Amino acid sequence: MVMMLMAFTAIQAQRLAKPTETHRGTIEQQMANAPINENQKKVDALLKLAFSFRGTPYVYGASRPGAFDCSGFTSYVFRQFGYSLDRTSRGQVNNGRSVSRSELKPGDLVFFNGRARGNRIGHVGIVTEADNAGGTFKFIHAASRGVRESHSTESYYLVRYMGACRVIE
Numbered sequence: 804m805v806m807m808l809m810a811f812t813a814i815q816a817q818r819l820a821k822p823t824e825t826h827r828g829t830i831e832q833q834m835a836n837a838p839i840n841e842n843q844k845k846v847d848a849l850l851k852l853a854f855s856f857r858g859t860p861y862v863y864g865a866s867r868p869g870a871f872d873c874s875g876f877t878s879y880v881f882r883q884f885g886y887s888l889d890r891t892s893r894g895q896v897n898n899g900r901s902v903s904r905s906e907l908k909p910g911d912l913v914f915f916n917g918r919a920r921g922n923r924i925g926h927v928g929i930v931t932e933a934d935n936a937g938g939t940f941k942f943i944h945a946a947s948r949g950v951r952e953s954h955s956t957e958s959y960y961l962v963r964y965m966g967a968c969r970v971i972e
Contacts, residue, residue, distance in 0.1 A: 874890060928953070939955050
């Protein structure tokens with residue numbers, strides 16, 4: 804009986820040492836071969852394009868690769884992927900589904916009030932990273948110092964956040 808128990812234990816130990824097999828291969832193989840969400844690929848490519856414009860000068864009203872204002876930048880980048888956004892930041896807030904700050908994902912648009920600090924949208928950027936537990940995020944945008952990445956905790960943006968929307972579902 805003791806010998807049978809020892810043999811059974813040895814067989815179980817061998818099974819545990821091997822990767823779990825299924826009819827499609829190991830779990831690790833399945834994960835490596837899993838199709839990547841098409842929208843995630845699109846967001847990754849969109850952010851790569853957005854970052855390629857880092858340092859591009861800010862020019863009010865511009866929406867071309869040589870110069871951008873904030874909404875010109877977001878509308879240009881999204882247009883390259885087949886999305887038509889309004890030309891103004893105030894209009895772009897209606898170009899997607901509203902999402903809460905705790906739901907932000909890379910690729911979402913984030914909105915801030917402008918220099919007047921009224922209750923009016925005046926600036927827009929594209930989320931690059933989000934910490935939903937902490938309610939913070941990074942975003943790329945065309946600011947007075949050109950296209951750059953900023954953090955929601957920077958004093959200028961911290962008090963100006965107004966909301967977000969998701970264009971790419």
